[in-house]
Amino acid sequence: xxxxxxxxxxPVVVGRDVGRSFDGRSIYSGIDLDIHADEFVALLGRSGxxxxxxxxxxxxxxxxxxxxxxxPAARSVVFQEPRLLPWRRVRAxxxxxxxxxxxxxxxxxxxxxxxxxxxxxxxWPVTLSGGEAQRVALAxxxxxxxxxxLLDEPFGAxxxxxxxxxxxxxxxxxxxxxxxxxxxxxxxxxxIALADRVLVLDxxxxxxDRRVALDHPRDRSEPAFGALRAELLEQLGVQIxxxxx
Amino acid sequence: MSALDTIGVGGExxxxxxxxxxxxxxxxxxxxxxxxxxxxxxxxxVLEEAWPAAKRRTGRVLVPRSVRRMTGPLLLLxxxxxxxxxxxxxxxxxxxxxxxxxxxxxxxxxxxxxxxLWVSLKRVVVGxxxxxxxxxxxxxxxxxxxxxxxxxxxxVQMLRTVPVLGLVPLFMVWFGIGEEPKIALITIGTLFxxxxxxxxxxxxxxxxxxxxxxxxxVGRWGLxxxxxxxxxxxxxxxxxxxxxxxxxxxxxxxxxxxxxxxLGYLVNEARVWFRTDIIVLTLVIYxxxxxxxxxxVRLLERRLLAWxxxxxxx
Numbered sequence: 001x002x003x004x005x006x007x008x009x010x011p012v013v014v015g016r017d018v019g020r021s022f023d024g025r026s027i028y029s030g031i032d033l034d035i036h037a038d039e040f041v042a043l044l045g046r047s048g049x050x051x052x053x054x055x056x057x058x059x060x061x062x063x064x065x066x067x068x069x070x071x072p073a074a075r076s077v078v079f080q081e082p083r084l085l086p087w088r089r090v091r092a093x094x095x096x097x098x099x100x101x102x103x104x105x106x107x108x109x110x111x112x113x114x115x116x117x118x119x120x121x122x123x124w125p126v127t128l129s130g131g132e133a134q135r136v137a138l139a140x141x142x143x144x145x146x147x148x149x150l151l152d153e154p155f156g157a158x159x160x161x162x163x164x165x166x167x168x169x170x171x172x173x174x175x176x177x178x179x180x181x182x183x184x185x186x187x188x189x190x191x192i193a194l195a196d197r198v199l200v201l202d203x204x205x206x207x208x209d210r211r212v213a214l215d216h217p218r219d220r221s222e223p224a225f226g227a228l229r230a231e232l233l234e235q236l237g238v239q240i241x242x243x244x245x
Numbered sequence: 246m247s248a249l250d251t252i253g254v255g256g257e258x259x260x261x262x263x264x265x266x267x268x269x270x271x272x273x274x275x276x277x278x279x280x281x282x283x284x285x286x287x288x289x290x291v292l293e294e295a296w297p298a299a300k301r302r303t304g305r306v307l308v309p310r311s312v313r314r315m316t317g318p319l320l321l322l323x324x325x326x327x328x329x330x331x332x333x334x335x336x337x338x339x340x341x342x343x344x345x346x347x348x349x350x351x352x353x354x355x356x357x358x359x360x361x362l363w364v365s366l367k368r369v370v371v372g373x374x375x376x377x378x379x380x381x382x383x384x385x386x387x388x389x390x391x392x393x394x395x396x397x398x399x400x401v402q403m404l405r406t407v408p409v410l411g412l413v414p415l416f417m418v419w420f421g422i423g424e425e426p427k428i429a430l431i432t433i434g435t436l437f438x439x440x441x442x443x444x445x446x447x448x449x450x451x452x453x454x455x456x457x458x459x460x461x462x463v464g465r466w467g468l469x470x471x472x473x474x475x476x477x478x479x480x481x482x483x484x485x486x487x488x489x490x491x492x493x494x495x496x497x498x499x500x501x502x503x504x505x506x507x508l509g510y511l512v513n514e515a516r517v518w519f520r521t522d523i524i525v526l527t528l529v530i531y532x533x534x535x536x537x538x539x540x541x542v543r544l545l546e547r548r549l550l551a552w553x554x555x556x557x558x559x
Contacts, residue, residue: 059460076460083457087475087552096471097461124552140461 010037012072012148012180013058019066020053027053028204029066037147040174040181042195044188044208046236049201051184052152058182059150075148076141076179080156082133084125084140091121094140111143112136114173131162135169142177149179155190167193171216188232192225193218200235208235340522345529348522357511362530364506368424368499369492372431377488379432380439381481387440388447388477389469401440409434409491410498417502427499434495438487446480447473479553482546489538493531 012035019029027050035041045051056062057069059077084093094108112121115135125133134154141149151170155163171194174181185191191198192212200208214224322342328334329341336344352358383401386393409430416426450473458472500509508527515523 061456061460077457079453079457081453083453085454085458085472085475087478088471089552096458097463097467126552126554144461 012037014070017067018069020050026204028201031205035180035182037180038178040194040196042183042185042191042198043201044185044191044198044232044236045201047186051201055150055152055182055184072147074144074146075150076144076146077150077152078137078141078154080153082137084133084136086125090123090125090136093125093136094143096140098144107143111139115139115169130158131166134158142173145177146179149181151181151183153185170194188229189220192228198232200232208232336521337519340525344522345525348526361506361508361511365496365508368427369431369496372428373435373488373492376432376435377439377485380436381443384440384443384447388444405437409495422503430499431492431495434491435488438491439484442480442484443477446477450476479550482542486539486542489542493535
């Protein structure tokens, strides 16, 4: 896949003048956000800037935001913790909330195969490793063919090696299912490696809205990658000027 | 050999690394611990085996654990036999084990034991069924609905402070001396443990799981059935065990009240005739039933809570 693939202009998320405050303290306000079908958007920000709060508004989990947020009914969330029901086996967790019927089982089986966990369909969640559990959470999110996939720091709790593998898996799954994606993360490399577009939320507004014009698979040692990383880190308040030239 | 690389701290051991045989060994017992030598100017690092091979756990057990655990109770039984058979304690005070066994056969043969046992069991089962089901119903009401919480919880918490057995006189006035007061006492006594634990279980269900299920389109009834009740199950089972214990305790007291049937009646009759063998027999039966019920709940836990440990019980 190359960057010449232009995302279609069909909007999947339309946010207008979105704001949120807790007890009178404003987290962000006056935000406009458009995400198109097929678009993979990464949302960066320091902790406490409200990126997860914004994602929760899009997920329909927040009943206190200001302004207007239009989202499709078919949307799924993957949280930082897998949030699997411990008393249901893996496949039953993927089937959660799917309409009853003969197709349900086949759908879940297919989704587990996609994340490479066919073998663990009958396992209890407690026996899964962190990476496996998060893959089940991904399968559970994708099995309902979402038009909008919301990822709230989904790989934040994983070790570095597992995270890299998950990046590859996620890209592959998105290429196949083509949902619009909003990935909230604090990992700049992750954002650049995966996203078509990177947003940085700071001081209650977007300070960066940048298209990532790099070919896939993206090489982290490439100069362009490094330049974008440095630019984004600076926006996030990290100075890497002392770095050896 | 990375461990050996750390020798020669400070660069004093500049030559080739020593073989293990040349290594300085630990000072004899009573000397300063090896770790404390670090600040001394000499750079000799003393190495010792982290856990001497001879002292390591082998995992070999001479006598199986189950056999060892039987020793205590068997010793107790032997002691009982010893003090009663030798006449150290008279039969009027405590019957010896053989007499108790004889009393068992005697009562079992006439069918009397079965009759009384059956009556007692029925009281417990009916009382438990009523108490546990109403405890769960109230806990669900209070745990799930704000209005239910406001009305039910405060009331139950208040009533809970009344000692169940203190209700005996009142229940006798209300229900007379038939089966009803006995069953009512067991109902009340078993309701509270189930209520308190199930309520705590419902309230303790991880809100994040509820939230996740909501995003996947699980409705209110689905949340209760698929998330909240299974989440409260471990606590419910704890409550159930407390309730089982309570039910037998209350039964024993309730059966001392005017009654013509049941294990309690058997005990009372035995007391009148100084039949300590029957009294002890009844105690043994109470204990055995209590153990069996507890074992039953444990079995239930193993099946229902298999997900906690992850073994594939089907």
